[in-house]
Amino acid sequence: MSIVTVQLGQCGNQIGHEVFSALCSDIHGTHGLCSKKENESYRDSCKERFFSEEESGVPAARAVLVDMEPKVISQTLSRAARSGLWKYNSHSHFCQKQGSGNNWANGHCVHGPRHKEAIMELVQKEAEKCERLGGFFTIMSMAGGTGSGLGAFVTQCLRDAFPTSFLLNHVVWPYGTGEVIVQNYNSVLTLSHLYHSSDALLVHENDVIHKICARLMNIKQISFRDVNRVIAHQLGSVFQPAHTAGGGSGYSRNPLGDLLEPLVPHPEFRLLGLRNIPQMAESSLAFSTFSWPGLLKHLRQILIAKAHMEEGIDWQVRPPQPGSSIPSTNKPLHFNTSIANLVILRGKDVHSVDLGSFQDPSLYTSWLNPQDAFNAWKTPRAFNKYEKSAALVSNSQFLLKPLDSIVGKAWNMFASKAYLHQYTKFGIQEEDFLDCFTTLEQVISSYTNL
């Protein structure tokens, strides 16, 4: 099945480009470390998912590019064309002359309705190119005006136009110390709207990825490009083909469904975090070897201790003793309770790996069956130069603290009524803000009480 990607705003377009580059360079790499047959079926499966074959022979990304200003899209298109490995379709982008000015209301209430038809026509065209459509993947930041405001609007349009398709939103969480002053307002508006229309929100926090660039990748002067490459690598480690547990010998044909159905068992819980291991500078890679038990021991501790990466993990955090797990308030302070987890293993010897430690019922909330709460995908095909690698997609309390912090800051600002005039100008009133706050306080409370 194929996935149509919708890249929105500067962030969405810059990340989208890196994602397709990463996917493409992975399937062209000579480091697959698996049988020729496996490698070919992996490549075919990736192409079916993300690229359409063109007459020219250069695969074209199944993507629609949307921004309200022209500079980013023109840069993105030409970068992709220069790569020679893949390209964007020449008529699958939409831009205007003037951005949304970081104003969610402008993106959502003005640009959304005004350009709905044109954007949805592009999406429709891209969807029709898919022999079998598996769903939509949108990429956007939540701090600006276009990705966030228009993005939330487009997500709703996708939901209306494709009511039975899977819909996953990749959302970039802003730096805590600010890039956009009204980022907390925009985030609250975005998250609460997406919560109503999207199947799930897959989140990357810029602060976290920045830290990975500094500590694990050893990059001195970190650019958005560096950050985006790490994000693309992590997304690739989830979306490249893999075998699901009961899926027989072929690669999973329904990547979004296989991801979303087990990970989002309840509509109140839609926030997905993503971690992977190992991650390091390419130059160090040649000198490192990994064992599956070692990698998974780290990954499990990252999960239960809410760590961001393999460095700086708090090894003191333990799952609660059986029997004391109810009521939930007695749980150890820093322990991360999960709704559901998915682990994806790629590379050498994956079939002999023991994942029992992730099936421990004490990791999960009590109202779900642990057998359903944990899933694993595997492939012997190594990913992106890593002989062995593991990715974790987790519906857990990973995002509770960041969410609480954003809502808190937005609420502080809201109480002073600062910047509200900028939103009312485009039709978002105080009551609309209050509704959004209510939605998110509810989400916070639900995740807190796991």
Place this chain on the structure above:
Amino acid sequence: MTQSVVVQVGQCGNQVGCRFWDLALREHAAVNKKGIYDEALSSFFRNVDTRSGDNGLDIYKGKICSLKARALLIDMEEGVVNEILQGPLRDVFDSKQLITDVSGSGNNWAVGHKIYGCQYRENIVEKLRKAAEHCDCLQCFFIIHSMGGGTGSGLGTFVLNLLEEEFPEVYRFVTSVYPSGEDDVITSPYNSVLAMKELNEHADCVLPIENESLFEIVNKIHQMISSGKLGSTVKQNSLVTSSTGGAKTLQEKPFDAMNNIVANLLLNLTSSARFEGSLNMDLNEISMNLVPFPRLHYLVSSLTPLYTLADVNVPSRRLDQMFSDAFSRDHQLIQADPKHSLYLACALLVRGNVQVSDLRRNIERLKPSLHFVSWNQEGWKTGLCSVPPVGHSHSLLALANNTCVKPTFIELKDRFMKLYKKKAHLHHYLQIDGMEQSCFSEAISSLSDLIEEYNELDATKGGPRIDPSRLKIAV
């Protein structure tokens, strides 16, 4: 891409504007090597074919033929504008872009605003519309003027009101040169306060500039150069320090060096809207991020480094110095000390080889020494434009919405009151049709209200921070 139109009014406005167009041309010439009329150029310039017939294909192929500034030049005397028309920039303007009269406004706001306003209203509107018609997406008007005289201050703010009436959707950014304490114009406090009321009510953003500050900065640059501290390494053709290498060949005029700084402010302010970068900052993001309440739209600016050496690799320490300097008192374009006042919001617009990690590091480093209002503790807006200014490897423009503008306003108010109490020179104003005593009292109370708003914010500084309690969810 969007376009902007510059409206330069009065002597000061036109002299600053003139420097702006010179530097803008140079900047685009440095970036645009192929002579193609590109989107970046189109934001401030039109490309017109002035020749008749022979080679009309050039413009069709996108070649640069003749660049015309998207500008309207207004002065109520002819001297300054005529000089521009005889100078090296003459080809950038044509007669349809000019509005002049012969006698000036005699340092009287009322003459500019009321008399010339009435008289030239139709003419101004017509020329503004013409300029707007040449744009396919007009985003912003930049008014450049001084506050102390009659034309820039009076007619300039009249134009501001016209813009709001005629183009309510288009942003209005005003660069206002405030008179200094020892200004030679006796009535400058009246003119400035009368103009302030209009700026309060009708501008989206105001960038106040004080000549004292410009003067000190220019002196500092010259001292650095002549003391030889930087020796021969000072890049002679950087845009801040010199006018050589540009279109200008005449002798430098006294204000030129100072006006270059203001011109650079406008170039850096618009750079991210014109050129690409990894974190674009369009003009509409400026007021969205920096103006929390409609009237509090005065942005204190600082430009660093003032004298950059052109390095290929930016050594980290010097880069960090650029950020530190942007917050120091002697780099501000008004006499103000943002560090010891309260920030409502702060924007950092960076150009050149600077990445997001440099921004993060410096924000984290500087934050502890700055006071931010309680509801905007992370009040930072950042932009990264990849094209540096001519002759530099990197630069920073900091825009602060900070209560440090208050002393400038208080001083202005005091000087106004000194005259007003004695009713000095009032009759020059009151004899003009449409000028009432109430114009003065309303203007001064508008200014007082503004000062009071800053006072209230200042009063929250350093106090205990009580976060409002959050919404409760019934479980």
